[in-house]
Amino acid sequence: EQSAGNIDEQVSGVVEQAKELQDAASSHISRTSVEEQALRKSALSLDSNIHRLRSLIDSLHRNKILDPKLADKLDEDLQRARCILVDGDASSFLPGNAQGGFLRMFLGPINVHATRKDVQLKVKEEYNSYRDRTALLFLLFPSTLLILRSWIWDGCLPTFPVQLYQAWLLFLYTGLALRENILRVNGSDIRPWWIYHHYCAMIMALVSLTWEIKGQPNCAQKQRGVQLFLQWAMMQGVAMLLQNRYQRQRLYTRIALGKAKRMDVVWGETAGVDGQLWLLCPILFILQGFEAYVGLLLLKTAFVGVVSEWQVVFCGVLLVLMAVGNFANTVQTLMVKSRF
Amino acid sequence: EQSAGNIDEQVSGVVEQAKELQDAASSHISRTSVEEQALRKSALSLDSNIHRLRSLIDSLHRNKILDPKLADKLDEDLQRARCILVDGDASSFLPGNAQGGFLRMFLGPINVHATRKDVQLKVKEEYNSYRDRTALLFLLFPSTLLILRSWIWDGCLPTFPVQLYQAWLLFLYTGLALRENILRVNGSDIRPWWIYHHYCAMIMALVSLTWEIKGQPNCAQKQRGVQLFLQWAMMQGVAMLLQNRYQRQRLYTRIALGKAKRMDVVWGETAGVDGQLWLLCPILFILQGFEAYVGLLLLKTAFVGVVSEWQVVFCGVLLVLMAVGNFANTVQTLMVKSRF
Ligand SMILES: CC(C)(COP(=O)(O)OP(=O)(O)OC[C@H]1O[C@@H](n2cnc3c(N)ncnc32)[C@H](O)[C@@H]1OP(=O)(O)O)[C@@H](O)C(=O)NCCC(=O)NCCS
Ligand SMILES: CC(C)(COP(=O)(O)OP(=O)(O)OC[C@H]1O[C@@H](n2cnc3c(N)ncnc32)[C@H](O)[C@@H]1OP(=O)(O)O)[C@@H](O)C(=O)NCCC(=O)NCCS
Incomplete structure (x- = not known):
C-alpha cells in the first residue's frame, strides 16, 4: 500500500513538527511576556505621573500660583490622558485590583x-x-x-x-x-x-x-x-x-x-x-x-x-x-x- | 517656582505618552493575537495528524502489513510527539475542555x-x-x-x-x-x-x-x-x-x-x-x-x-x-x- 510505504517518514515528520512547534510556542511565550512586562511598566509609570501632576496642579492652584483658567485646562488634559489609559487598550496592563480571599477560597x-x-x-x-x-x-x-x-x-x-x-x-x-x-x-x-x-x-x-x-x-x-x-x-x-x-x-x-x-x-x-x-x-x-x-x-x-x-x-x-x-x-x- | 514654569509642558508630555502607550498596547494585542491564532492552528493540525497516524498504524498492524517491531517503534515515536505537544509549552494553544455550565452559572x-x-x-x-x-x-x-x-x-x-x-x-x-x-x-x-x-x-x-x-x-x-x-x-x-x-x-x-x-x-x-x-x-x-x-x-x-x-x-x-x-x-x- 502507498500509505504504508512512507509511514515512517510521516511519523518522523510529525515528531519534527512537534519539536518545531514547541520551540515556536516557547519563544512566543517568552517574547510576549517580555513585551507585556515593558507595557506594564510604562502604564504604571504613566499612571503615577498623572497622579503626581494632578496633585501638583491642585496645590499650585490653591496657593494661587497658577492662573485658574490654565489650571482648568491642564486638569482637563490630564483627565483626557487618564481616560485614554483607563478605557483604552493599555488598561489591560494596569494592575487590576488584587484577587481577594473570597475568590481564592472558592477557585x-x-x-x-x-x-x-x-x-x-x-x-x-x-x-x-x-x-x-x-x-x-x-x-x-x-x-x-x-x-x-x-x-x-x-x-x-x-x-x-x-x-x-x-x-x-x-x-x-x-x-x-x-x-x-x-x-x-x-x-x-x-x-x-x-x-x-x-x-x-x-x-x-x-x-x-x-x-x-x-x-x-x-x-x-x-x-x-x-x-x-x-x-x-x-x-x-x-x-x-x-x-x-x-x-x-x-x-x-x-x-x-x-x-x-x-x-x-x-x-x-x-x-x-x-x-x-x-x-x-x-x-x-x-x-x-x-x-x-x-x-x-x-x-x-x-x-x-x-x-x-x-x-x-x-x-x-x-x-x-x-x-x-x-x-x-x-x-x-x-x-x-x-x-x- | 520651577515646577510651575514647565508644568504645561509636562502635562502635554503626559498626554503624548498616553497616546503612544495606547498605540503600543493596541499593536501588541493585535500582533500577539495573530501569532496565537497561528500557533493554535498548528497545534490543532499536529494533534489531528498524530491521531490519524496512530489509527493508520493500528490498522496496518492488525492487517499484518506492518512489521510488529516497526509498528512498536513508530507508536513510541508518535507517543513522544504527543508528549511534547501535550506537556510542553505548545499545550497552552491546544483547545482546553469547554467550560461547562457549572462554571458559567457561578462565574x-x-x-x-x-x-x-x-x-x-x-x-x-x-x-x-x-x-x-x-x-x-x-x-x-x-x-x-x-x-x-x-x-x-x-x-x-x-x-x-x-x-x-x-x-x-x-x-x-x-x-x-x-x-x-x-x-x-x-x-x-x-x-x-x-x-x-x-x-x-x-x-x-x-x-x-x-x-x-x-x-x-x-x-x-x-x-x-x-x-x-x-x-x-x-x-x-x-x-x-x-x-x-x-x-x-x-x-x-x-x-x-x-x-x-x-x-x-x-x-x-x-x-x-x-x-x-x-x-x-x-x-x-x-x-x-x-x-x-x-x-x-x-x-x-x-x-x-x-x-x-x-x-x-x-x-x-x-x-x-x-x-x-x-x-x-x-x-x-x-x-x-x-x-x-
Ligand atoms: C447608589 C447606586 C445607584 C450608585 O450606582 P453607581 O452610580 O453605579 O455607583 P458608582 O459610580 O459608585 O459605581 C462604581 C462601580 O460600582 C458598581 N456598582 C455600584 N453599586 C453597585 C451594586 N449595588 N451592586 C453591584 N455593583 C455596583 C457600578 O456598576 C460601577 O461599576 P464599574 O466601575 O465597573 O462601572 C448603587 O450603588 C445602588 O443601587 N445602591 C443601592 C443598593 C441597595 O441599597 N440595594 C438594596 C436595597 S434594600
Ligand atoms: C481510582 C483513582 C485512585 C484513580 O486515580 P488516577 O490514577 O489519578 O486516575 P486517572 O489516571 O484516570 O486520572 C485522570 C485525572 O483525573 C484526576 N482524578 C482522578 N480521580 C479523581 C478524583 N476522585 N477526584 C479528583 N480528581 C481525580 C487525576 O488527578 C488526573 O488528573 P490529570 O489529568 O490532571 O493528571 C481515583 O480516581 C480515586 O481515588 N477514586 C476513588 C474516589 C472515591 O471513591 N472516593 C470516595 C470513597 S467513598
Whole structure:
C-alpha cells in the first residue's frame, strides 16, 4: 500500500513538527511576556505621573500660583490622558485590583483577570443580564409563595417550597458575590460594601435554611418570621430591577463612548444618567428603610417570645446592619458624585 | 517656582505618552493575537495528524502489513510527539475542555484557562494541598462531634455545631466542584463522574441543612440518621487522605519529568506510582462498600419509621447512587490503566 510505504517518514515528520512547534510556542511565550512586562511598566509609570501632576496642579492652584483658567485646562488634559489609559487598550496592563480571599477560597489561585477590554465589557454585560433575570425571579418566587399561602395553603406555608426558595437564594448570592469579585479584579470601581452586602445575604440564606418552619396549630403566628423574610426578598427584587435599569444605561453609554473612540469627552460618561440617579435614590432610601423595619419586626417577634429560635434574632440583626450599610454607602456615592 | 514654569509642558508630555502607550498596547494585542491564532492552528493540525497516524498504524498492524517491531517503534515515536505537544509549552494553544455550565452559572463568561503551563501546574498543586487540608478537617470535625456526643452531650447532639458542620461541608464541596471544573478546562483528564460526585455531595449537604435535628427524649434513636451521616463523612476523610497521597506523588513525578525536559520517557510518568494504585484500590472498594451500607441504613431508619423525614430517604438514595458510581468509575479507571 502507498500509505504504508512512507509511514515512517510521516511519523518522523510529525515528531519534527512537534519539536518545531514547541520551540515556536516557547519563544512566543517568552517574547510576549517580555513585551507585556515593558507595557506594564510604562502604564504604571504613566499612571503615577498623572497622579503626581494632578496633585501638583491642585496645590499650585490653591496657593494661587497658577492662573485658574490654565489650571482648568491642564486638569482637563490630564483627565483626557487618564481616560485614554483607563478605557483604552493599555488598561489591560494596569494592575487590576488584587484577587481577594473570597475568590481564592472558592477557585484557588487561578487568574480571572481578562486582558482584553472587550472581554471585560462582555463580562460586565453578562453580569447585568444575570441580575435582570434573577431580579424577575426575585419578585415572582416569594410573591407566588405568599399568594399561594393565603389562597390555597390556608395561611400556612409548607416547608419544602420555602426551603427550595432559600436554597436558591443561597446559590444566587454566592454567584453574585463571585461575579462581583471577578468584576473588581477586572478593574470595576464597585464599592467593597456592595460585595460585603452579598456575603451577608449569603449567610442569611444559609441561616434561614436551618430555620425550622413550624406547621399548625397557630401557623400564622409561628410563621411570622418566614413571612417577613419573604417580604424583604420581594422588596430586594424591586430594588434590583430599578438599579439594573440604571446601571445598564450607564454601561451602554460607556460602551458607546468606547466604540466611538470619543475618549476626550471628559465627564461625559455619567452625564446622561445622572438625572436618573436622583430619581432612583429616594426609592432606594425607602426600600432601605423597609429593610431595617423588617429586621426590627423580626427582632420584635423574637423578643416578644412568639418565635424564639436564634435564627430569627440573627437574621433580624443582620437585616438592620445591612440596611444601615446600604444607606451609608448610597449616601457616600451621592456625595462623591455631587462633588464633581 | 520651577515646577510651575514647565508644568504645561509636562502635562502635554503626559498626554503624548498616553497616546503612544495606547498605540503600543493596541499593536501588541493585535500582533500577539495573530501569532496565537497561528500557533493554535498548528497545534490543532499536529494533534489531528498524530491521531490519524496512530489509527493508520493500528490498522496496518492488525492487517499484518506492518512489521510488529516497526509498528512498536513508530507508536513510541508518535507517543513522544504527543508528549511534547501535550506537556510542553505548545499545550497552552491546544483547545482546553469547554467550560461547562457549572462554571458559567457561578462565574459568568470569564475564561479560566491558564495559558502558561507553570500556572496550570500551580493550580493543580494548590488543588492537592487544598484537599489535604480539608481531608484533615474531614476527619477531625465529625469525630470531635461524635466523641463529644458520647462523653459530654449524653448521647444527644446539639443542633448548632452539627449545622455549622453541614454548612462547612456545603462550602467545601462547592469549592471542590468549582476547582475541578477549572482543572478540566485547563486540560485535566479527570473523569466527569468525580465532578458529578461532588455535585451530589453538595446537594446532600444542602439537604442535610434542612434536616431537623430532634432533641430529647429518645435522642439516640431520633438522631440515628445524623449519626450515620457523620460516620460517612469521617470515612470520606480517610478516602481523601489516601487518594491525596497517591495523586500528589503522581503529580510530582510529572513535574519532575517536565522540569528535566525528559519528555521522551513514554509511559514513565505513571510507572513509579502504578504499584500504589493496586494497594489503594482495595481500601477504596471497602470504603465504597461502607458508603452504600450507610445509605441503606439511612433508608432502613426511614422505612422502619423511627425517622420519617424526606431528607433521610433522599440522603440514603443519594449515598447508594454515589457508592455505585464511585465503584463503577474506579473499576473503569483500573481497566483503562491495565490495558496499557
Ligand atoms: C447608589 C447606586 C445607584 C450608585 O450606582 P453607581 O452610580 O453605579 O455607583 P458608582 O459610580 O459608585 O459605581 C462604581 C462601580 O460600582 C458598581 N456598582 C455600584 N453599586 C453597585 C451594586 N449595588 N451592586 C453591584 N455593583 C455596583 C457600578 O456598576 C460601577 O461599576 P464599574 O466601575 O465597573 O462601572 C448603587 O450603588 C445602588 O443601587 N445602591 C443601592 C443598593 C441597595 O441599597 N440595594 C438594596 C436595597 S434594600
Ligand atoms: C481510582 C483513582 C485512585 C484513580 O486515580 P488516577 O490514577 O489519578 O486516575 P486517572 O489516571 O484516570 O486520572 C485522570 C485525572 O483525573 C484526576 N482524578 C482522578 N480521580 C479523581 C478524583 N476522585 N477526584 C479528583 N480528581 C481525580 C487525576 O488527578 C488526573 O488528573 P490529570 O489529568 O490532571 O493528571 C481515583 O480516581 C480515586 O481515588 N477514586 C476513588 C474516589 C472515591 O471513591 N472516593 C470516595 C470513597 S467513598
